[in-house]
Amino acid sequence: MNDQFMFEEAKKAREKAYTPYSNFKVGAALRTKEGSVYHGCNIENAAYPMCNCAERTALFSAYAKGDKEFDLLVVVADTDRPVPPCGACRQVISELCNPDMMVVLTNLKGDVEELTVKELLPGAFSPQDLLK
Ligand SMILES: O=c1ccn([C@H]2C[C@H](O)[C@@H](CO)O2)c(=O)[nH]1
Numbered sequence: 001m002n003d004q005f006m007f008e009e010a011k012k013a014r015e016k017a018y019t020p021y022s023n024f025k026v027g028a029a030l031r032t033k034e035g036s037v038y039h040g041c042n043i044e045n046a047a048y049p050m051c052n053c054a055e056r057t058a059l060f061s062a063y064a065k066g067d068k069e070f071d072l073l074v075v076v077a078d079t080d081r082p083v084p085p086c087g088a089c090r091q092v093i094s095e096l097c098n099p100d101m102m103v104v105l106t107n108l109k110g111d112v113e114e115l116t117v118k119e120l121l122p123g124a125f126s127p128q129d130l131l132k
């Protein structure tokens with residue numbers, strides 16, 4: 001990844017994670033086409049299924065501010081390999097981001113895996129599938 005700035009933003013976002021149950025902190029930095037950057041962190045809950053991942057926090061935060069056009073998502077965690085987003089996040093990213101947008105998965109060691117939204121979830125269920 002040639003975007004050290006976005007990697008640093010994702011690490012800053014990770015510091016805000018609320019993870020009393022897993023102690024597994026994840027950060028996301030989402031850049032809009034206009035250049036704004038939204039932070040996302042995972043936010044857990046004593047009712048475990050209510051935990052929200054960093055990737056979705058970033059996307060929902062942007063939507064709540066009225067931003068919907070994105071050009072890069074960077075995710076970071078303290079993992080051995082670049083952190084792989086869960087299935088729920090892959091589904092949400094597929095619907096809210098352009099299929100050709102880059103998603104950069106990283107870890108604190110600086111390992112990087114770059115893929116497009118469509119590579120992240122091939123064959124995603126989409127709004128088109130609701131139409132007959
Ligand atoms: O890509 C990922 C993977 C996991 N988590 C969160 C969910 C939960 O809070 C914790 C452990 O799964 O990490 C994320 O935020 N993003």
Ligand SMILES: [Zn+2]
Binds near residue numbers: 089
């Ligand atoms: Zn997730």
